[in-house]
Amino acid sequence: MNELIKKLVEAYGPSGFEDGMRDLIRPEVEAYADEIRVDALGNLIAIKNGDGSGLKVMIAAHMDEIGVMVTHVTKEGFLRFTNIGGVLPHNLMGSRVQFANGTIGLIYSDRIEDRGKIHPLNKFYIDVGASSPDDCPVSVGDAAGFVRPFMAQGSRLTAKTMDDRIGCVVAIEAMKRLKSTPHQVYFAFTVQEEVGVRGAMTAANHLDPDVGIALDVTLTGDVPEARPMAISLGKGAAIKVKDSGMIAHAGLVRLMKQRADAASIPYQLEVLDGGSTDARSMQIANAGTAAGCISIPCRYVHSQSETVDAGDVESCIQLLVEILANPIEL
Amino acid sequence: MDTFKLLKTLTETGAPSGFEEQIAPVVQELWEPFVDTISVDRVGSLIAVKNGRAPEPRPRLLLAAHMDEIGLMVTQIVEHEGNGFLRVTNVGGVDRRQVYAQLVTVHGRKELHGVVGNLPPHLLPEDRRDKPYGYEDLVIDVGLPLADVEANVSVGDFVSFRQPLRKLQGKRVSGKALDNRASVAAVTICLEYLQGRSHDWDVVAVATAQEETRLLGAFTSAFSQQPDAAIAIDVTFGKGPGASDENTFDLGGGPVIDRGPNVHPGLYQGLQEAADSLEMSINTGTHSRYSGTDAFGLQIARDGIPTGLVGIPLRYMHTMVESLDMKDVERTGRLLGEFITRLDADFISNITAALMEEEKA
Numbered sequence: 001m002n003e004l005i006k007k008l009v010e011a012y013g014p015s016g017f018e019d020g021m022r023d024l025i026r027p028e029v030e031a032y033a034d035e036i037r038v039d040a041l042g043n044l045i046a047i048k049n050g051d052g053s054g055l056k057v058m059i060a061a062h063m064d065e066i067g068v069m070v071t072h073v074t075k076e077g078f079l080r081f082t083n084i085g086g087v088l089p090h091n092l093m094g095s096r097v098q099f100a101n102g103t104i105g106l107i108y109s110d111r112i113e114d115r116g117k118i119h120p121l122n123k124f125y126i127d128v129g130a131s132s133p134d135d136c137p138v139s140v141g142d143a144a145g146f147v148r149p150f151m152a153q154g155s156r157l158t159a160k161t162m163d164d165r166i167g168c169v170v171a172i173e174a175m176k177r178l179k180s181t182p183h184q185v186y187f188a189f190t191v192q193e194e195v196g197v198r199g200a201m202t203a204a205n206h207l208d209p210d211v212g213i214a215l216d217v218t219l220t221g222d223v224p225e226a227r228p229m230a231i232s233l234g235k236g237a238a239i240k241v242k243d244s245g246m247i248a249h250a251g252l253v254r255l256m257k258q259r260a261d262a263a264s265i266p267y268q269l270e271v272l273d274g275g276s277t278d279a280r281s282m283q284i285a286n287a288g289t290a291a292g293c294i295s296i297p298c299r300y301v302h303s304q305s306e307t308v309d310a311g312d313v314e315s316c317i318q319l320l321v322e323i324l325a326n327p328i329e330l
Numbered sequence: 331m332d333t334f335k336l337l338k339t340l341t342e343t344g345a346p347s348g349f350e351e352q353i354a355p356v357v358q359e360l361w362e363p364f365v366d367t368i369s370v371d372r373v374g375s376l377i378a379v380k381n382g383r384a385p386e387p388r389p390r391l392l393l394a395a396h397m398d399e400i401g402l403m404v405t406q407i408v409e410h411e412g413n414g415f416l417r418v419t420n421v422g423g424v425d426r427r428q429v430y431a432q433l434v435t436v437h438g439r440k441e442l443h444g445v446v447g448n449l450p451p452h453l454l455p456e457d458r459r460d461k462p463y464g465y466e467d468l469v470i471d472v473g474l475p476l477a478d479v480e481a482n483v484s485v486g487d488f489v490s491f492r493q494p495l496r497k498l499q500g501k502r503v504s505g506k507a508l509d510n511r512a513s514v515a516a517v518t519i520c521l522e523y524l525q526g527r528s529h530d531w532d533v534v535a536v537a538t539a540q541e542e543t544r545l546l547g548a549f550t551s552a553f554s555q556q557p558d559a560a561i562a563i564d565v566t567f568g569k570g571p572g573a574s575d576e577n578t579f580d581l582g583g584g585p586v587i588d589r590g591p592n593v594h595p596g597l598y599q600g601l602q603e604a605a606d607s608l609e610m611s612i613n614t615g616t617h618s619r620y621s622g623t624d625a626f627g628l629q630i631a632r633d634g635i636p637t638g639l640v641g642i643p644l645r646y647m648h649t650m651v652e653s654l655d656m657k658d659v660e661r662t663g664r665l666l667g668e669f670i671t672r673l674d675a676d677f678i679s680n681i682t683a684a685l686m687e688e689e690k691a
Contacts, residue, residue, distance in 0.1 A: 210372060228405070228406055228417060228466065229405065229406075230405060230406045230407075230485045239486075241403065241485070241486030242348065242403055242419075242421070242486065245544075246543070246544065247347055247348030247421065247540060247543060248348070249372075249373070249374070250348060250349060250351060250374075251351075253486065268485075269484055269485040269486040270485075270486070271403055271404070271405045271419060271485055271486055273405075273419060283373065283546065284544065284546055284549050284550060286550070286553050286554075287371065287372070287550050287551075287553045287554030288371060288372055288373035288375075288546065288547075288549075288550030288551075288553075288554070289372065289373070290372045290373070330372070
């Protein structure tokens, strides 16, 4: 599985620029899907047919990642940029980014007078080795993703974009293992989650599922001076009860707990104070969806060293398979 | 129907946003005798339909009163000398200054009564005595050892505030969750009012879910029910010491009919005419952008729904001593009922045509 993880987490795909991601994921799921669609916004939807006795279930894992976009090229050839999604200035100094055409850039900031203070984003720039706009290989509007190789150390897996390529991995692996299901299952690899859970919104409006389950990372409370949170790496799949964007369907939360208990899958219950997921969009689509989320606990989210535990990833896959392989009664 | 008993039943049921399964059966029992169909939808809203007498397909009016309330949720179980305490976070817009020292019910494997505790001022450093506690300071104490707490409570369990509804003077009452069970009560009174009267339109009464967090039930029920018009009913700000004159309303002064971008002028006018025919005193409320109510969600469902907004004046919103005058609740119910009996086949075409008329000099 690490091979698949490495392939997905090292790939390029800032929000709005997910074409390459779609091309990477499509061959991974083709053999396990009864039908594959790409919708107008670029969501990749792999459908697994049920036996007609179950519900319409949408699974959402987002393909996009946070990144940067060029806003201005200085006459010396440096690039000023804006954020795509939740880019944190304190994670930027010395970062490397890559554009769609392969150009690598280095990020640094204007002179720092006070080492205790971090510049705002508009005081940072990208150096691609150009000396003027004329020899600059990228232009205004081009987007870049961060560059950082995948690393596996023991059971800990680190990459620039576990958020949310690891969710995509959970979806792909679950598709592989799901021999049969009573449900019509739509595995949606969504676009533009990081800029306002937008791809999942249109996909859910179109697919009109009864149940929506997002697969995404969540924060942990197990690092020095962390904001208190009862989620730790290595203690199992996280079943979301609430985040700052939505409250999960109480019946779906109960069902997830039952399935995990029945199959002896380790799990933790998640109450997240910041952030939300594709479940937020699915919940309010059309006449409403019973929405929830299986979260992969992740340290250092939105940094270039997002870290998950392989055992938790496995638990998430197993839990998703257990849910989809059995009847869903809410 | 005894309005105090009705409000008491409704407000004393603990059901924070997302946990409407606690309150939906209570509302269902109240509404069932008055309606033709009733069911819970897939986000937890309760939807009841009372058929009108016009030939099918009949126009439909949706009434939305949210049944969720603000509350808390367990985030951690912590241990102190063998006893178990709960850390919590807010569900909906809880006023952080008033969480300390409240009575609560923890909805765990079984329901546990608890209190929200921290240190008394005597034991606090001087510079902290005047400051409200944050969630990181507060704990819920259910009076049990850690093992018993862990056996009964999980992270993610809902916690509701516990406060009986009390009578003040006259027809004033005070308690929790009058936002917005007072409006659920008003819809109940409206449905009862309609029993002896005939109305052409179908009435779709919805007790919406998760208003306090994201107006979820408004968006989704308006989509599923496809009404021709809708009215949101919610509490609004009562006048009282310290309150500005602007957009606050006397308790007992009657329902507040809102104008503003979330409201269709035709609904505003129709509600006014209904009040006139009842010789009922009303006030006009305004919102300049976002009404902060289900009306915001109802209005933009599907291809747009002409929406009205009726408010019940209430003091001390989002506290455990929310106060209102029961006369306003009763009047709101009658006003909605009267509005409904006056609806005819041409109502929508008339209010639409009115929008096309040239501005009268």
